[in-house]
Amino acid sequence: xxxxKFTAKMVGCCFRxxxxxxxxxxxxxxxxxxxxxxxxxxxxxxxxxxxxxxxQRDHQLRIDIWFNNTNDDSSYLHYNLFRxxxxxxxxxxxxxxxxxxxxxxxxxxxxxxxxxxxxxxxxLANQNCASTSYHPGGWWxxxxxxxxxxxxxxxxxxxxxxxxxxxxxxxxxSVVAVDxxxxxx
Ligand SMILES: [Ca+2]
Numbered sequence: 294x295x296x297x298k299f300t301a302k303m304v305g306c307c308f309r310x311x312x313x314x315x316x317x318x319x320x321x322x323x324x325x326x327x328x329x330x331x332x333x334x335x336x337x338x339x340x341x342x343x344x345x346x347x348x349q350r351d352h353q354l355r356i357d358i359w360f361n362n363t364n365d366d367s368s369y370l371h372y373n374l375f376r377x378x379x380x381x382x383x384x385x386x387x388x389x390x391x392x393x394x395x396x397x398x399x400x401x402x403x404x405x406x407x408x409x410x411x412x413x414x415x416x417l418a419n420q421n422c423a424s425t426s427y428h429p430g431g432w433w434x435x436x437x438x439x440x441x442x443x444x445x446x447x448x449x450x451x452x453x454x455x456x457x458x459x460x461x462x463x464x465x466x467s468v469v470a471v472d473x474x475x476x477x478x
Contacts, residue, residue, distance in 0.1 A: 308343070308473045309443065309471050309472075313334060313335060313470075315331075316335035316336065318430040319425070319429045320337070320431060321411070322410040322413040322431075325337060325410055326339060326340050327341065337431075337443070341380065343377040343475075344378060348379075350477055350478070352475040353371065353389070353477075354370075354388070355370070355371045355372075355472075355473075355476070356369060356471065358442075359468070359471070360467045360468055367394075367472075368393075369393050369394050370395065370398070371391070371393050372388045372389045372391055372400065373392075375388060377408075382407070383409075383413075385406065385407045386403060386405065386406060386408070386433045387404075388404050399456055400439070401439070402440075402459060403439065406433040407433065408433055409421065409431065409432065411424050416434035416436060416437065417434075418436035422434035425452075427452075428452065430443035438455075439458070440457065441455055441457075442454055442468070442471045448466065453468075454466060
């Protein structure tokens with residue numbers, strides 16, 4: 294894993310980067326709101342910052358994902374618009390058109406979803422998707438996910454950092470690194 298790759302690719306402001314398991318993403322609503330982690334390795338910038346930044350002008354979003362069965366080639370998802378609403382509306386995500394290395398748009402299932410954490414259930418499932426027995430970690434859960442990048446590093450389905458192709462039902466939890474970044478349009 295060549296971590297210098299992340300730095301070279303960073304544009305705008307970034308969130309979860311260089312997954313390594315040293316930073317817990319099983320965090321409270323307030324911590325996801327305010328941000329946590331280490332800016333030099335793994336962190337969540339903070340939903341309030343994502344809201345403020347994305348409200349000031351239009352941004353795009355790029356998510357790079359590395360797996361343990363590949364070398365340096367990244368898989369990625371790109372959206373030509375990325376917006377996070379205010380805390381009053383639970384940091385709902387707005388995404389533009391998808392392009393990327395997958396035919397399947399993994400974030401499509403998460404469009405217009407509110408953010409949920411184990412202590413604030415805003416998802417569409419009966420249970421709390423972000424709770425420890427399901428997919429521990431904050432995310433824009435639906436009921437529950439097609440991609441969840443804030444799970445527990447190294448864990449298998451369904452507590453790990455996973456992609457879930459909801460049509461074929463293929464699950465991939467071999468994610469070793471993630472880089473989510475936004476850039477002004
Ligand atoms: Ca729920």
